[in-house]
Amino acid sequence: MNAVVVAVGVMLILSLCRVHVVVALIAGALCGGLLGGLGIESTLAAFNKGLGGGATVALSYALLGAFAVAIGKSGLAHALADKALMMVGNRTAHTGQSVKWIVIALLLVVAISSQNILPIHIAFIPLLVPPLLSVMSSLRIDRRLIACVLAFGLITPYMFLPVGFGNIFLNEILLANVAKGGVDVSGVKVTEAMLIPALGMVAGLIIAFFSYRKPRDYDLSRIDAVERVNATYSPVTLLVAAIAIGAAFIVQLWLDSMIIGALAGFVIFSASGVVRWREADDLFTEGMKMMAMIGFIMIAAAGFAEVMRETGQVKSLVDASAAWIGDSKAVAALLMLLVGLLVTMGIGSSFSTVPIIAAIFVPLGVELGFSPLAIVSLVGTAGALGDGGSPASDSTLGPTAGLNVDGQHNHIWDTVVPTFLHYNLPLLAFGWVAAMIL
Template sequence: MFDNPVLISVIVLTILSLLKVHVIFALILSALVAGLVAGLPLKETASIFISGMGGQSETALSYILLGVFAAMIAHSGISNLLIQKLLKIKKPNKILLLLLIAGLTCLSGTLIPVHIAFIPILIPPLLYFFNKLNIDRRAVASALTFGLKMPYLWIPVGYGLIFQGIIATEMTSNGMEIATSNIPIAMAIPAIGMFVGLFIAVFLTYKKSRTYNQLATAELAAVSEDEELMKKFEPRDWITILSVFIALGMQLWFGSMVIGAMSGIITMFLGRIITLKDGEEVVQDGVKLMGAIAFVMLIASGYATILKETDAINELVNAVNGVTGDSKFITAILLLLIGLLVTMGIGTSFGTVPILAVVFVPLCLAVGFSPLATAALIGTAGALGDAGSPASDSTLGPTAGLNADGQHDHIWDTCVPTFIHYNIPLFIFGVIAALVL
């Protein structure tokens, strides 16, 4: 088991990331290690890796389009309304502010389907505000990651509907039928673990003040404090809000983030919020916002393909089957550990579920887990590692906003804190869900 390509590759990825090797190089090197350990020739490993990058092409395109949409929203100026309201609060409560950020982030995956694209727009101007309050940005990263993860685990709207649909479809196709409507029931207990992690991070771990330097990147927020420049709500803002709802409606209707984002973009153009003259500049800004993250997702897809081709995940599960016997408790623990390993490497819960379901469902049937317990195990195993993975959009997004002034480290200020505060509670509550459902 200890010579398993997945295990070795994820360890390499973790070490490289902790040593601050850029996530793109860390993923490529880890993918090559996985292939070589599995006995694949270097040329074949590289070929599989490159061909596998297309697996996340729709997701990458979605992120770029959502980045353009978010840049248009920023260009409209409506995001400054929230910033100005915050700046006018004379004695803001830091904990309430963090909980508000977590709540607003929850909307990005449900009612306002821009996902992480809003973070590089909204968070950099707020850094000025965070610095004045001496808020520890690790707490902000924890709040953002909570808002990006918890809704899709539990709430059957937007990304949650997609994630839960994948669980139901993969379970059914592998021999255990379950309705999509039952997945929120199965994921309720693991979702509680997310709330526990958030409250520990906000109320305990990062409650103390932390000092940052006020740099030029916070100029937008500083200017917003000028009462003469305070923005008033205008008719164009209603058009911007309309474009958001149109994007949401089209995404839900067609089940496509690409169609949803394009609908919002077209509405912004038709409403003259963005003119054709400004279009090129805004599109470039949007690509800058999300282009790097989209490229990381493509590379992560290539890495996932390498792991699939080596058949190393099946070997891990077979090794688990030989150790656990009929013990549900031990089986649940080991299955979740496998999920943690795989998702840490791949960096996406959505992409991990189909990989795990193929081998999890037969094993859960053999041990005697119910469909709800199996769904909880697969969903939690898929989500484990999403927080804390250097290749996950749940960590890349927060870093993209919080490091706008170069004072927030991706690994030590985002990945490590979110790994500790969310993967540990998720693991514990995932085991509880598997045993009680």
């Protein structure tokens, strides 16, 4: 049995059994390392080595959490929420539906924009989502739908639009690795190659609107306890908040550092007096606690991924799938996609999956007679598969971080499982169709 398959299987089964994701990742890494012949000491050494790879991201999210709490203190996000609550309070059945769709559309547009127009990825979620929980709960919106909306906005743009993160994924990683495998991609339009798979994501989003259309009730008192929905604010605090957010985004884009960007925003809040100096330490701690789970999962996921690489059986898995294919293009396309799904589910990163699978699957695709357009589509879809639905992916961790601040949204059953069902299954089907007809 391949060590990667066992490791990912153990991690997923334990996660579905409500074992904490960090524990599931550690257990999966140990099982994979031992089965891969590393031994307990080498497995632990590889895991420890990989932990450093997730530290930067974890610290970024911790500082972002502190920045989010400072924004909450200023009242900016709550001013938006109060306006929406006022509309909800005065609603008729018609206006209530209007507010619901306005909230959903706002989150979808911001999520999509976070990948290209203002490439901050999941940084907006702890700033925008928690203050809107009261509005969503008053409208009885199922948070599983919001998780699917956010995941769609975080994944689809980078796998289809060659701008921002999409430029990195499509041009610098996907096309570069396909070309490295010996395929001439000079005439390939990457958006054409990824159009059908992207339509699979659209289909999944539409299905999610149907799946989670029924109202779902949440305890408003638990939201009030953590979100301070009655927070006070003034034009001055709102102006300072706007300046701090603008400064944080500019610094992040300028220095390419979420850590320094969030820190700059927090310093502006402290210097302006919106966050009093004696309160700064408590607010910083509160924000870090809010993002602690996502940080520890990202660190553990980096260790898990390093163990999988050290076993050398990721390549063995890809090689074995190539041996099973034979001469069937239909079987080849399906197996390539399934291997991509498995690898990304374990590593948690589409960007890291493409170089791993492209080395074998690109020459194999050429040998089986796939067109360059089909090969790009196959490898790109295989890389994107598993981003939604992976317990260790920031595309699932981000939505959970915003939706679970009151403890009423389970990471596995309310984010991971819904996004897996609504995106990976359609993406498998649409990706296979793309490979067969392009």
